[in-house]
Amino acid sequence: VHKRFVDGSFQAIYSTRRCVEASRKAVMMSTDATYKVNFHGFPVLTLAMVDYHNHTFPIALAICGNEKIDDYRELFLSTDVGAAKMGLPSHSPSFIMADGAPAITRAAGQVFPAAGRAMCWYHMKKNVETFMRGLKMEERDENIIMRDLSYVQLATSQKAFFEMFRLFAAQHEPRHPELLKYIRESWVQNPPYNTWWEGFAPRLPSTNNGLESMNNQLKIKTLREKLPLGTFLTLVQSKVVPAYSEVLNYASGSGDRQFEDIDDLGASKSLFVSAAKWAENEAMRMVELPQGTYVFVRSRGAAPSYLSLENVHKFLGTLYGSFEHPNFVSIAAMLSKIYMVTIPHGETDTDIEDVDGSPTVAFNDGHMGPFGFQQGGSDLMSPLRAMSTNFIDIPPDDFSITKVDVT
Known part of the structure; x- marks a missing residue:
């Protein structure tokens, strides 16, 4: 050519x-x-x-x-x-x-x-792992660093990314100053190589x-x-x-897969049925906003009471980077306990079942274990993930809740 x-x-x-x-x-x-x-x-x-x-x-x-x-x-x-x-x-x-x-x-x-x-997030991880091996860090410390760095990668906005890294650095810099200097200078303050966070390309x-x-x-x-x-x-x-x-x-008909545009994504009917059965017995909080319905569900390790309106606000603030967590443990705990599903206004059960405008999950780990989708060897969120994409769809920072419902 x-x-x-x-x-x-x-x-x-x-x-x-x-x-x-x-x-x-x-x-x-x-x-x-x-x-x-x-x-x-x-x-x-x-x-x-x-x-x-x-x-x-x-x-x-x-x-x-x-x-x-x-x-x-x-x-x-x-x-x-x-x-x-x-x-x-x-x-x-x-x-x-x-x-x-x-x-x-x-x-x-x-x-x-x-x-x-x-x-590429994978290459960023490999570079950090290579640097840690050069420092001869203990394996346990390496695993903790990579686990927490995976939480930082889940940032949905640049503001959230910088805030999450700030807390990450405060957590680990006292023990590993040389490593944090490397990550900060090479992968956080060095554009365009600081674009490894999830929300950069929704x-x-x-x-x-x-x-x-x-x-x-x-x-x-x-x-x-x-x-x-x-x-x-x-x-x-x-x-x-x-x-x-x-x-x-x-x-x-020879292709084993098909290029899917943003409007082509959806779930098969069998996977949607699986998700519906799962949702029958799962506590969740539904919040109506002008942009659509936002459904908040808990992880296996969180009590139903954790889905309070206060925590929903904190969770959304975490996505924006506007809520100031006291430390990195706090932000990691929240990301491990709440998941958000968005359903655009105007969609019906038939629309969803027919794979048109299916619900979307705020985060889809895909290659990131620490977020909590996979725990105890099973896929906790598989029904919801089955009818979802990894689109990070969050309401604007000045959102106003018009209705709250707990099921």
Whole structure:
């Protein structure tokens, strides 16, 4: 679809018409590099689009002379180059998800200046874990740090993120000053690498793991051998990129998954029935706001009385970052005991059952154990999660409660 050879640097980028056309609706694009797939050691860069159901769809593959700004820039430009040839409009995603590679950040800023640069939470964690190993910290301390850092990651707004980190630092800095200095300078006060909190890209994945899995599949296709360049390019053109396209071929029915836009998410009838049965015996507080109905439910470890109106206010203030908890233990305890489900006004049981406008959960851990969705080896919130997404849908900070009901 696109190639460039300048001053010893080169980029050869492969895609298909179907992939280019699909890229026009990408809200989040992710990118990553992989090595050891060709004899010459040239890096292979992959560009993918990610949907609201954590599905990753590779749409372009580049073999480059390096892994520098120019290489990522040409990769990002390639889908618009292909689109122009097809008479399609240019397109910019709202978010670029990747690890902390500076070349990706610079290239994304040049090609997609309006896109948010989302930092992969998984890579952030791995960097912190590596730093802790260098400090030779006790394993128990490492586990506590990572557990509490996972609570910070659950922030739904930038204000809440900074407030949660402030309490996190107050909790751990006395014992681990060098570690907290590293986290603060590298991952909190260092934009754009401080965008690993959940609410930065609502409803979208907070890691790049889906694309990394795809890169592993590429290595499987090459039998983990370093192929001669000609052989590798033949494989890319005959099997790898056509497979990208076939996954997007919904009309043929051959695709095992489908790109889901924000309005496509929902629950199957069987999962909705499971959720309804669970809700029959579960204490919950329903709060009516102008924006919709907000349902607050408790975790297994919290008593029904914990769902007081006062705690509901504190919980919402925690989401905004406007409620000042006395310490980190307090904020972690609240996030472990209350969950919020939102139901937009105007939705009926039939709408929900038919997967139209399904309820949404304020937090969906997906890859974060400490929030409490998974306890004692079972999925406590599975019925609600089954009919939910990870959309962080909270009322405005100046919300006014119009009705309260406890069931």
